[in-house]
Amino acid sequence: MIHVNTKVNGDEVEFLCDPRETLLDALRDRLNLTGAKEGCGTGDCGACSVTLDGRLVCSCLVLGAEAEGKEIGTVEGIANGEELHPLQEKFIEHAALQCGICTPGILVATKSLLEKYPSPTETQVRYWLAGNLCRCTGYDKIVRAVMETAADLRKAS
Amino acid sequence: MAFDDTKIENFKVVGTRVKRPDGMDKVTGKAKFGADVVAPGMLHAAVVRSPHAHARIIKIDASKAEALKGVKGVVTRADFAEGLTGGNLDVLENVMAGEKALYDGHAVAAVAATSALIARDAIKLVKVEYEVLPHVTDVDKAMKKDAPVIRAGTADKSVPLGMHENVVRYHESGHGDLEAGFAAADMVIEETFKTEATHQGYIEPHACLASMGDGNGDLWCCTQGHWNVQKLCAAMLGLEQSQLRVTASEIGGGFGGKTAVFIEPVALALSRKTNRPVKLVMSRSEVFRATGPTSSTSMDVKIGMNKEGIITAAEGTFRLQGGAFPGAPMEFTAMCAFAPYNIENVKQIGYDVLANRPKQAAYRAPGSPMAAFAVESVVNELCDKLGLDRLEVRLKNASKQGTKASFGPTWDRIGLVETLEAAQIHPHYAAPLKAGQGRGVSCGFWFNHGGETSVTLALSEDGTAQLSVGTPDIGGSRASMAQMAAEELGIPYENIRTTIADTATLGYNEVSHGSRVTYASGLATIEAARAAVKKLKGRAAAKWGIDEDAVVWEDGCAKPAGSNAGEFDPLPIEKLTAKMGSTGGPIVGHFEATPEGAGVSFATHIVDAEVDKETGHTKVVRYTVIQDAGKAINPAYVEGQFQGGAAQGIGWALNEEYIYGKDGRLQNSGFLDYRIPVASDLPMIDTVIVEVPNPGHPYGVRGVGETSICPPLAAIADAVSNAAGVQLKELPMSPQRILSALTEQARV
Numbered sequence: 001m002i003h004v005n006t007k008v009n010g011d012e013v014e015f016l017c018d019p020r021e022t023l024l025d026a027l028r029d030r031l032n033l034t035g036a037k038e039g040c041g042t043g044d045c046g047a048c049s050v051t052l053d054g055r056l057v058c059s060c061l062v063l064g065a066e067a068e069g070k071e072i073g074t075v076e077g078i079a080n081g082e083e084l085h086p087l088q089e090k091f092i093e094h095a096a097l098q099c100g101i102c103t104p105g106i107l108v109a110t111k112s113l114l115e116k117y118p119s120p121t122e123t124q125v126r127y128w129l130a131g132n133l134c135r136c137t138g139y140d141k142i143v144r145a146v147m148e149t150a151a152d153l154r155k156a157s
Numbered sequence: 158m159a160f161d162d163t164k165i166e167n168f169k170v171v172g173t174r175v176k177r178p179d180g181m182d183k184v185t186g187k188a189k190f191g192a193d194v195v196a197p198g199m200l201h202a203a204v205v206r207s208p209h210a211h212a213r214i215i216k217i218d219a220s221k222a223e224a225l226k227g228v229k230g231v232v233t234r235a236d237f238a239e240g241l242t243g244g245n246l247d248v249l250e251n252v253m254a255g256e257k258a259l260y261d262g263h264a265v266a267a268v269a270a271t272s273a274l275i276a277r278d279a280i281k282l283v284k285v286e287y288e289v290l291p292h293v294t295d296v297d298k299a300m301k302k303d304a305p306v307i308r309a310g311t312a313d314k315s316v317p318l319g320m321h322e323n324v325v326r327y328h329e330s331g332h333g334d335l336e337a338g339f340a341a342a343d344m345v346i347e348e349t350f351k352t353e354a355t356h357q358g359y360i361e362p363h364a365c366l367a368s369m370g371d372g373n374g375d376l377w378c379c380t381q382g383h384w385n386v387q388k389l390c391a392a393m394l395g396l397e398q399s400q401l402r403v404t405a406s407e408i409g410g411g412f413g414g415k416t417a418v419f420i421e422p423v424a425l426a427l428s429r430k431t432n433r434p435v436k437l438v439m440s441r442s443e444v445f446r447a448t449g450p451t452s453s454t455s456m457d458v459k460i461g462m463n464k465e466g467i468i469t470a471a472e473g474t475f476r477l478q479g480g481a482f483p484g485a486p487m488e489f490t491a492m493c494a495f496a497p498y499n500i501e502n503v504k505q506i507g508y509d510v511l512a513n514r515p516k517q518a519a520y521r522a523p524g525s526p527m528a529a530f531a532v533e534s535v536v537n538e539l540c541d542k543l544g545l546d547r548l549e550v551r552l553k554n555a556s557k558q559g560t561k562a563s564f565g566p567t568w569d570r571i572g573l574v575e576t577l578e579a580a581q582i583h584p585h586y587a588a589p590l591k592a593g594q595g596r597g598v599s600c601g602f603w604f605n606h607g608g609e610t611s612v613t614l615a616l617s618e619d620g621t622a623q624l625s626v627g628t629p630d631i632g633g634s635r636a637s638m639a640q641m642a643a644e645e646l647g648i649p650y651e652n653i654r655t656t657i658a659d660t661a662t663l664g665y666n667e668v669s670h671g672s673r674v675t676y677a678s679g680l681a682t683i684e685a686a687r688a689a690v691k692k693l694k695g696r697a698a699a700k701w702g703i704d705e706d707a708v709v710w711e712d713g714c715a716k717p718a719g720s721n722a723g724e725f726d727p728l729p730i731e732k733l734t735a736k737m738g739s740t741g742g743p744i745v746g747h748f749e750a751t752p753e754g755a756g757v758s759f760a761t762h763i764v765d766a767e768v769d770k771e772t773g774h775t776k777v778v779r780y781t782v783i784q785d786a787g788k789a790i791n792p793a794y795v796e797g798q799f800q801g802g803a804a805q806g807i808g809w810a811l812n813e814e815y816i817y818g819k820d821g822r823l824q825n826s827g828f829l830d831y832r833i834p835v836a837s838d839l840p841m842i843d844t845v846i847v848e849v850p851n852p853g854h855p856y857g858v859r860g861v862g863e864t865s866i867c868p869p870l871a872a873i874a875d876a877v878s879n880a881a882g883v884q885l886k887e888l889p890m891s892p893q894r895i896l897s898a899l900t901e902q903a904r905v
Contacts, residue, residue, distance in 0.1 A: 018274055025273075034193040035186020037409070039360040040441040044828035047360055075186035084184065092180035095793035098632035098801065100183030101190060101361040101409025129836040133828060135358050135410050136632060137797055138804030139836040 006067040008033065009077025017064035024048045026064030027074060035075035035104045039133065046132030049105035050074045056112040058131075075104035078111060087111055087149045096145040098136035106132045110146045118157075120150060170643040170650050171856060174793040177636040178655060179407075188407045191364030191379030196434035199366070200229055202427050203276035204420070204437070205266040205283045206447060207258030210292035210513040210821025211305065214258060214265060214285060222268055222282040227275040230431040231283065233266045237426060238395035245392045247482045251516045252393060252422050258287065259307065259481035260513050261822040262446025264419075269427040269435050292513040292821040296478035297455050299323045299512045307481050307511040323511040328488040330564045331472075331504030338470025338502025342461025345470075346538055350531040352870070352888040353814035354453040357520045358805075358833045361409020362444045367424035368434040373400035378421050381411040381629055382668025386418055387660045393422035394429065401425075404659040405629040412805070413519030416668045417449050445826035449518020450815055452477035452485040456531040458494070462539045466550040470502040471495050471563075475528065478510045479517035485509040486517075486524035489604075493867070494528035495563035496602040497573055497759060498554040503563045513821055519670060521802060522603040522863035526809065526870050530888065533599040533871030538884065547598045547875075548586070551761075552577050572785030572849030572859075573600065573759035579845050580761045585781045594767045594778060597875025601760045601867025605860035606671025607752040607853075611664030612681035614642060614689050616744045620713075620731030622646060622689075624682060625658040627666030628674045632797065632862075637675050637790040638682050641856070645686035647713035648730060664749050672860020675790055676755050676851075681748040683855050689746030696740045697728045754853015755860060760784035762803065762868035766876035770899060773892035775877055777807055781843040787851040787859030795861050800842040802865025808834045809866070810873040814889050 001016040008031060015030035022041075027033045027050070036059055039047035043058040050059045051073035052066075078085045087107055090096070097103045106129065113120060113128045120128070125146050126139070134142060182188040219231040234253045241249050249255075254265045266283050270276040291305040298304055299321070306322045315327040339345050365378035374396065380386050383403040391398040408415060424437040439448070454477050461470040473494045479485025487507030495503050540547045555573045562568055580586055580598065590596060613625045624642050628634065635655040643650040667673070694708040697715030701708075707722035708715050714727035737744050765779040782799040789795040812832045816824040825831045850857025870888060878884040883898040 018272075020274060028193075033186070034189070037190065037361065038192070038438075039362070039409075040828050042441065042827055042829065045360055045441075075184075079185055084181070088184040091184050092176050095174070095177070095633065095791075095797050097180070097183055098794070098797055099359070099361070099408060099410045100179070100188055101359075101407075103183050104186045107184060123837075126836040126839075130838075131835070133358075133360055133833060133835065135360055135412070135805070135833060136801045138800035138834075138842050139839055140800045140842045141793075141797060143836065143841070 002065045004065055004068050006069065007071045009074060019065060021064040022060050023062040023064050023067055024059040026067065027059060033074055033076055037101055037104060039101070046109060047102050047105040049108040049132065051108065051112060056109055073108065075108055078107055085111065086152055090145040090149045094141050094145040096137065096141040102132060102134045106134065106142060114150055114153065118150060118154060122147060168644060170640045171790050172792065174791060175636055175640060175650050177633045178639060179630065179635055190361055190409050191406045192438045194366055194377055196366055196368060199434040199436055200269040200271060200431060201273040201276045202267055202269045202424060202435050202437040203280045204264045204423065204443065205280045205285065207254065207261065207263040207265055208822065209258055209287055209289050210261050210294065211290040212258045212287035213290060214254060214256060215288055216286040217266055218284040219266060221284065222279040225275065225279050225282060227271040228268060228279045229271065229433065230269045230427055231266060232423065232426045232430055236430060237393050237422065241392060248389055248418065249393050251482060252419060260515050262443065262515060264423065264447065267423045267427060269431050294512050294514055294817040294821055296453055296476050296510050296512060299478055299510050300476065307513060311483060311511065324508050325483045325511055326509035328491050328507035330491065332561065333502030335470050335472055335502050335504055339461040341463065341469040343464045344539060344542055345459065345461040346535050347457065347459035348535055348886055350456045350458065350534065350886045352454045352527045352530060354450045354514065355520065355809050355813045356445055356450040356831065357412035357414035359410025359412060359414055362439040362441060363420050363448065364438040365421050365424050366434060366436045367421065367428045369425055369429040372396065374425055376401060376403045376421060376425060377406055378403065379406045379408045379415060381408065381415040381631065381670055383660050384627065384665050385416065385668050386421055389418045390422045390425055394425050402659055402661040405657055408629050408631055411631055412521045413523060413670060414449055416670050417518050419448055441828065442826040445831060446823050447515055449516055451520045452479045452517045454527045456527065458531040458535050460535045460539060462543060464543060466543065466545045466553050468498055468500050468554050471500050472504045473532065474506045476508045476510060477524065478512040478514065480514040481511055482516040483509055484517065489524035490528045492564040493525035493602050494532050497556055497600045499556050499560040500563060505563065521805060521866040525601065525603055525867045526806060529599060529601045529867045530870035530874065534874050534884070537871070537875045548577055548581050551600055570849060570852055571757055571759060572847050575847045575849050576759055576761040576783045576785055579783045579847055580763055583763065583781060583783065583845065585763045585779060585843065590765060593880060594765050595876045595879025597764050597766070597872040597879060599762055599868035599872035599875065601864050602757065603672065603864040603867060604757055605676065605755040606673040607677045607755045608667035608671060608673050609665050609751050610677040610681045611666055611749045612678060612685045613663060613745060613747040614682065614685040616689055616734045618734050620648065620734045621652040622648070624653055624655045625663050626655060626678045626682065627658055627663045628669040628678045629657055631669055633791065633794040634674045634678070637794065638678060640790050641679050641682045642686045645683055645690060646730065647711060672862040673755060676854055676858050676860050677752050679790065679858055680752050680854055681750065684748035685746040687746065688748065689744055692744045693730065693733050696733050696737065699740065701725050752853070754851065756787050756851025756853055758785050758859045758861065758864040760864045760868055762872045764872045764876050766873055766880055768877055768881040768895060770881060773896035773899065775811055775890060775895065777873065778840055780840055781845065782865055783845040783847060784861065784864055785847045785849050785859060786861045787854065788848055788857035789846050790858060792846060795846055796844045798861045799844045799865045802863065803842050803869055804834050804839060806866045806869025807839065807873065810870045810888060810890055812889050812891060
């Protein structure tokens with residue numbers, strides 16, 4: 001077992017994990033943060049998306065041990081207490097989720113998109129999200145929710 | 158069931174885009190899906206699967222696995238009930254192989270251990286000795302004389318004499334005189350089509366947590382129907398149904414694929430053997446190899462049309478393989494094929510064929526999209542050759558109220574004509590196309606379903622309501638249920654909490670399938686709310702000392718029905734519920750029934766596609782879905798169903814297919830090689846909600862979930878044909894298929 005010290009959503013945490021365990025396993029099974037989902041385990045679906053030192057990654061392709069000394073951001077850290085992030089608000093308002101299993105990964109990914117590109121085009125949103133599979137919505141309402149959030153955030157700033 | 162008090166105007170909550178009550182949990186990561194729970198002392202399980210498409214199991218030696226540190230138990234077929242017959246035996250055979258492994262990925266044993274890693278290590282130590290048998294995975298080959306027999310003696314009495322033993326069921330329906338009909342045609346076209354199997358592709362793999370005790374058990378799982386899970390698992394384990402409580406987790410997509418059981422009985426058997434809770438989660442590869450993809454098909458369609466565009470006769474033969482077990486939805490394929498049209502002379506035939514593939518499961522309008530691909534493609538070809546407009550021809554032949562359907566019934570009020578007329582005036586149909594682009598259209602049909610339904614609505618002292626339904630919420634149904642309850646009770650939408658009840662707390666509920674939830678659970682919710690309102694009116698009547706019939710319910714208040722009833726101030730719901738303990742006891746409304754008035758649904762789709770003649774790649778550039786919803790309870794989620802079905806249909810048309818190697822093994826059991834549409838593959842998907850009320854629902858609701866996947870296959874084939882000049886008769890229209898069609902065309 002490997003002893004790992006890391007920071008998740010701003011909190012300092014530690015856990016023990018097998019060298020073969022992924023960061024996704026560690027988050028879900030060791031830290032009880034089950035917001036990130038395993039849809040494929042091979043980096044193809046994006047349901048496990050988290051940020052690792054600010055970079056968007058599939059946590060199923062990162063080892064738990066690699067979290068040592070890093071800062072991890074998960075869906076559980078997007079809202080500020082009871083106050084939802086504008087993306088979360090907009091996803092609910094626009095019915096941008098149906099079953100909701102891909103939603104955590106898509107929110108982590110789109111938050112990361114808007115931090116990097118505050119004024120994305122529709123094409124940019126679609127290509128940024130090309131690694132996040134959604135089987136329910138056909139992406140239409142997701143893309144609209146992201147574009148509108150970006151517009152709202154620009155107005156507010 | 159008649160609803161004399163149907164009201165379709167002046168809704169206050171129904172028809173609005175309320176926010177779903179479970180939205181907060183789903184955007185914050187709090188929602189608990191199948192794999193998101195733990196239990197004290199829990200073990201993790203993994204399944205040993207056959208690497209062979211067809212093999213006799215000679216011996217299973219688990220001694221090395223059992224000796225591995227951390228392994229607590231191994232189960233094989235011997236750990237399940239004996240003496241099952243019919244459908245239950247088929248389910249058990251599929252859940253855990255008996256004498257033979259029937260497809261690549263078929264479960265043969267399972268291990269429970271103290272960690273998932275140990276369980277996965279342990280399955281590699283289970284030694285299975287196989288005698289490999291000849292296999293067949295293609296539907297046409299499986300029907301040929303020399304094909305290996307997959308399960309002898311499976312065929313039922315419907316199958317005509319002289320057919321291969323792999324043909325297990327037969328369907329035939331129709332009416333009129335085909336010969337005369339084809340003779341009256343100015344043009345007859347006959348074509349053969351093939352479609353590969355596709356997978357529902359829900360993002361959440363199957364997952365469950367089972368806990369068995371002294372003859373009873375608890376099961377948590379992601380399923381479209383937990384009473385069905387209860388019934389099947391009880392049979393597989395030899396339990397009394399009521400001793401097994403099943404709770405449905407949040408469900409990460411199903412589309413029909415989570416209407417069956419796969420791992421749930423296995424987890425229960427392991428829990429019984431180890432006396433510990435057992436969690437079992439499928440990998441994505443297991444989902445592809447060993448759950449329930451669609452049938453693959455081979456189809457012949459022949460249609461005759463006169464110069465005016467009237468279909469004079471139509472005939473279809475639909476061969477579906479549904480894996481190693483009976484059940485391919487060939488009768489649905491046959492019945493849906495010509496359903497959009499009023500045809501005097503029509504006949505459809507279906508064959509259910511076994512092959513060495515996993516047992517098919519429902520996928521959104523099971524069987525219908527393939528039929529629409531074949532039939533609508535021929536209709537479009539006839540329009541071209543006779544120089545007729547696709548929508549006008551469809552309008553001329555469209556089924557409407559009073560039409561005798563191709564498979565027997567006479568249609569009640571239906572909305573196909575309305576979708577076609579909406580398509581005619583939609584700007585998409587007249588919009589100019591760019592070079593290299595083509596436009597396609599298609600109609601589609603699905604039956605929709607009612608089914609066994611139980612709902613309970615309990616009022617709280619403060620006048621709010623707890624609504625318990627038994628149909629898992631796959632895509633926002635808690636919201637539409639609460640909207641309907643709020644409408645009837647006259648209280649704010651937010652004052653209703655909708656819960657998906659477990660099997661121990663509500664009467665039987667059929668699976669969330671057949672686009673039945675908003676129709677059937679919705680109808681039951683309305684009736685349960687009306688039962689509660691009746692009691693509220695009774696309490697007010699007693700207080701006022703007047704007849705119950707003299708009380709009306711409006712805006713959440715009891716009011717005297719008119720001046721004759723007496724002069725009383727309105728009594729709001731919270732005043733009545735506050736006193737309910739002393740005025741007759743708790744107020745609960747409930748409704749149990751098997752409603753049979755699910756209105757059928759039709760759609761018309763328009764699509765523009767662009768074909769790259771260098772690479773054969775097709776891009777969908779514009780898409781419009783027009784569908785009859787009867788009444789849209791929550792238009793945002795109705796649009797979502799239209800868009801989601803269209804997107805899945807686009808994947809089916811262009812990319813998705815099960816690829817089996819010569820060895821009978823699945824070659825593409827992951828999302829990288831089984832490519833579902835990603836965001837950058839698709840355009841925005843425009844929607845038009847047509848509302849032709851269903852006479853079988855108090856608000857006119859029709860199911861909306863399934864019909865949307867039926868038209869895309871043929872519509873895109875039509876667009877490709879118009880863009881590139883090649884008409885593809887085999888799906889998917891992958892770049893290599895389009896390229897070879899283009900090469901072939903250049904040669905001739």
